Amino acid sequence: MKQWILVIGLVTLLGLCGFAQQEIVIKAWTVGPDDPSITRKLNLEAAVERLNKYLAVVGADVRVKIEATFDTTTWADYKRNNLLALQTGDPEKIADIIVTGHEDIGPYAEAGYIIPLDDLIAKYPEVYEDFFPALWESCTYKGQIWGIPQDTEAxxxxxxxxxxxxxxxxxxxxxxxxxxxxxxxxxxxxxxxxxxxxxxxxxxxxxxxxxxxxxxxxxxxxxxxxxxxxxxxxxxxxxxxxxxxxxxxxxxxxxxxxxxxxxxxxxxxxxxxxxxxxxxxxxxxxxxxxxxxxxxxxxxxxxxxxxxxxxxxxxxxxxxxxxxxxxxxxxHPVVHLITAASRHPELAFLVVTLASAVDLNTDHAIGSGHLAIRQSQLSYEPYAGDRHAKRVSELCAPFSRFSPNHPxxxxxxxxxxxxxxxxxxxxxxxxxxxxxxxxxxxxxxxxxxxxxxx
Amino acid sequence: MQGFLFLSPGLLLILAFFIIPAVVTAVMGFTSLDYRFKWDFVGLGNYYRMVRDYLIPRILVNTLVYTFGTLGIFNVTFGLILALLTTSVGERAGLFFRALWLLPRFTPPVVYAAIWLWILSPTKNGLLNGLRAAVGLSPVAWISQHPWGVIIITNGIIGASMGMLVFASAIKAIPRDYLWAARVDGASWFQEVRHIILPLIRWPLMFITAYQTLSLLTSYEYILLITQGGPFHASEVWSLYAYNLAFSSYSGTYPFGYAAALATVLVVIGAVASVIYWRIFKFREMMAPPRIETV
Structure with missing residues (x-):
């Protein structure tokens, strides 16, 4: 009898341990539409992999799972689908992270689909102070920052x-x-x-x-x-x-x-x-x-x-x-946005922060013909060694302008x-x-x- | 009661895919619905905007030219000519040519449009301009210079096949003895067509005219793919204008309310046109049971 109680007790304990490790799902919508820009999705996945590694190292009982889509149809289709999902306000249907053109910041902010990120950005100065200052202009609407630059071009x-x-x-x-x-x-x-x-x-x-x-x-x-x-x-x-x-x-x-x-x-x-x-x-x-x-x-x-x-x-x-x-x-910078419907905005933001790592973003820039978003990328060998990226950055960065952030x-x-x-x-x-x-x-x-x- | 039961699947389809969307569109047309998805009612605001919209007269003219041009030249006249010719050349040859004319309809629209873009390219690399260059002529900007011609021809080449099929079937259903008797009396081919075939395919002719008018009024996919309504709205028709406002990638604020009001106008025009055709063409007679038993 005692043996039985012990077995049941152990099984219950094991079960509880299993349940104790909480899994949080972060959803992301990403877009090419060009195939090489698949790194927009892959980098978010890599970020979650890194995050889970850190969580495991410190023995945290939580893990993050990412469900990311990558759209290769057209910008128009992608944006229309996003808009139709966003208007439902339903967290089940809406991603936590949206990758899109910076021009969507105006309308999305106006409609209350996304959240301002100033407070979250202030938590990670070691990352965000490294971003090219001009890029923040493209993410600013009515005095607040609503997006994190993902890439840019010239x-x-x-x-x-x-x-x-x-x-x-x-x-x-x-x-x-x-x-x-x-x-x-x-x-x-x-x-x-x-x-x-x-x-x-x-x-x-x-x-x-x-x-x-x-x-x-x-x-x-x-x-x-x-x-x-x-x-x-x-x-x-x-x-x-x-x-x-x-x-x-x-x-x-x-x-x-x-x-x-x-x-x-x-x-x-x-x-x-x-x-x-x-x-x-x-x-x-x-x-x-x-x-x-x-x-x-x-x-x-x-x-x-x-x-x-x-x-x-x-x-x-x-x-x-x-x-x-x-x-x-x-x-025309592409940006990461955090939706108002997200149940875990801070965590989603952390994933974006990790996905903005110099090595990951450089993989994207070189592989898809885009330009760096962070100053330290200019001295990072894989980027600095890319003749075209370096030349275009030198020629255009000082004169970069953006289209207005207006709906x-x-x-x-x-x-x-x-x-x-x-x-x-x-x-x-x-x-x-x-x-x-x-x-x-x-x-x-x-x-x-x-x-x-x- | 039994009749309704038999009709119910069809009625349900009409209810689900026409009546309900039409009512929702009409209601949406009274709102300022946009990317914020707020159903704020603005009364006749969108219709007032339509009256002031300086593009509307141009778009209305384009729509009329496109609809009746394609209908008159291709969908009815050319469809009829194809049907008459392919039923006069013997069964196998007729079948071959009808199948040939159906090819554009089987081609995926994007491929069909890509072929036309190559044919009409304004540079020397386009097919038509390549032919002109071969005889020493300079390139022509086909779409800029002939926007109406382009949308009528590109749509008509596909549209004609529907009339061709319906008319050819109707012609083949005419008892052959009428035609033989006419030939014995010395009637020429034109006289056969004028006095026997045309009167006997009156109903299919009128049906295709009415059906294709309504269909052309709301069709825009080939125009979207080939000219995008340009240049400078020269080939933009009503339905494409509504589509561009509501869904085009760069419409920015997605003015669904205004686009819905435009679509509502199209629904009303379609409904009025149906009634007019019903009256003028006396479709009631076509639907009525025959007065004598036919074989």
Missing amino acids: RGFYFRKDLLRVAGYSEEFIESIPERVIAGEFTLDDIVDIGQKLVEAGVVEEGYAVWHRPTPGTDWFQFVYDFGGTLQDPETGKLVLDKSAVLDTLNFIKRLVDLGLTPGAMSQISWPEIHSSFSDGQVGIFLTGGSWNWAEWQRDPYNKSEDYLWDNVGFAPIPAAQPGGEPVSVS SAPFYWDALFRDAIVPVEVGALSPQAALENLIQRLKGELGEELVVQE
């Missing part, structure tokens, strides 16, 4: 060194373009001049000198900044339409088309055709490039070697509009392209008429949230 223009050589430019000049851009000696006018020379010398066909992306994007804000415009009122947070800067942008686009450098139907050329035409050397300048293009052109179907790209393709931030001005490079910012950049740049380019509207058109469209959507500045 935008600028690419030029074909080989075509410039054929057009008669000296090697010395070609190699000095990025430095000239930074010094404010090389302006948007020089892009026009090079384009004209390429066409006149017969190096490229008419309409093949300067190409740009065929779609809307934060890229277009670069030109508004470049022409001295502002996009957001720092006091009220309202979006600003700076009439003269937008008009200058539209006049610049018209000039490119009128001079036969850019085709009027640029917006109807598909992305694959743009990438193959530029990477094959049929197009002289790709005006709205990004650091990730470098990785793209090395993959199928473009298949250019990195050596080929270094020999034939150059990169620099968007040159200043006026001599002596500063160049511009708009970044309607994506509508703004969409309308800037579709309702102003495209009609000017196809010749449907004059720059002045397109400007009026844009004001009307933005006013219709934004109402009082738009300030029109003369």
